[in-house]
Amino acid sequence: MKTILDIELANKYNSVPQKIRVLTETWVDKEIFCPNCGCNVDSYKNSKPVADFYCPNCNEDYELKSKKDKMGNRILDGAYGIMIKRLQSENNPNFFFLNYGIKNYEVQNFVVIPKHFFTPEIIIKRNKGIPNRPNYIMCSIDLLSIPQSGKIFYIKNGQIENKNNILKNWQKTLFLREEKKISAKGWLLDTMNCVDKIGKKEFKLDEVYAFEDILSKKYPSNKHIKDKIRQQLQFLRDNGYLNFVAPGKYRVS
Numbered sequence: 001m002k003t004i005l006d007i008e009l010a011n012k013y014n015s016v017p018q019k020i021r022v023l024t025e026t027w028v029d030k031e032i033f034c035p036n037c038g039c040n041v042d043s044y045k046n047s048k049p050v051a052d053f054y055c056p057n058c059n060e061d062y063e064l065k066s067k068k069d070k071m072g073n074r075i076l077d078g079a080y081g082i083m084i085k086r087l088q089s090e091n092n093p094n095f096f097f098l099n100y101g102i103k104n105y106e107v108q109n110f111v112v113i114p115k116h117f118f119t120p121e122i123i124i125k126r127n128k129g130i131p132n133r134p135n136y137i138m139c140s141i142d143l144l145s146i147p148q149s150g151k152i153f154y155i156k157n158g159q160i161e162n163k164n165n166i167l168k169n170w171q172k173t174l175f176l177r178e179e180k181k182i183s184a185k186g187w188l189l190d191t192m193n194c195v196d197k198i199g200k201k202e203f204k205l206d207e208v209y210a211f212e213d214i215l216s217k218k219y220p221s222n223k224h225i226k227d228k229i230r231q232q233l234q235f236l237r238d239n240g241y242l243n244f245v246a247p248g249k250y251r252v253s
């Protein structure tokens with residue numbers, strides 16, 4: 001995998017956004033494989049409103065966003081209302097995020113966020129609308145509220161990750177697609193985030209219970225937070241995301 005964007009390609013374009021678009025799209029088209037099946041992705045020739053790339057083998061769709069300089073914790077995106085509406089639809093694409101160096105046009109980070117990690121919670125309103133269209137609120141995607149397993153890196157801080165690991169990491173969370181109800185998915189993602197925060201390969205049930213206060217603030221009508229936590233852990237275990245080691249003890253797969 002080459003990590004340098006081909007700057008020559010941008011010469012014939014005048015506007016900076018257009019230049020960046022051409023550089024990044026050409027690079028993805030050449031270098032990136034579908035994380036679901038390993039085939040090379042293709043770009044939609046006539047830009048589709050919701051996606052930039054697709055896999056000719058398994059039909060997954062991908063939208064590309066890019067950012068120069070530092071990766072940061074937020075990805076700027078389009079209109080808030082449209083984004084929220086898209087989350088409910090079947091053709092919501094997965095997300096590619098490309099971050100390149102400002103001086104050398106080298107890809108520093110490239111990550112795919114599977115579409116099943118998108119919930120309204122990670123879509124943040126940006127304060128300012130477009131001038132003259134004050135009701136037109138734009139949004140950002142909050143990377144911090146997505147569990148680690150929902151950020152699958154191809155390139156991390158300039159280091160290329162192993163293809164087999166990328167494919168494996170993708171398969172690991174596909175079970176979330178079965179969970180169509182956003183509220184049920186929210187609980188699962190919250191629990192995955194708690195496990196991330198514990199930050200250990202092996203952890204105890206009590207360590208997840210420590211998040212009870214935070215979760216009960218988030219779900220004030222739920223009076224059985226601990227039961228709910230246990231239920232989520234069990235679901236994650238049934239789907240191979242966690243292993244059961246001993247009573248009250250789990251391991252991240």
Ligand SMILES: [Zn+2]
Nearest residue numbers: 034037055058
């Ligand atoms: Zn594919």
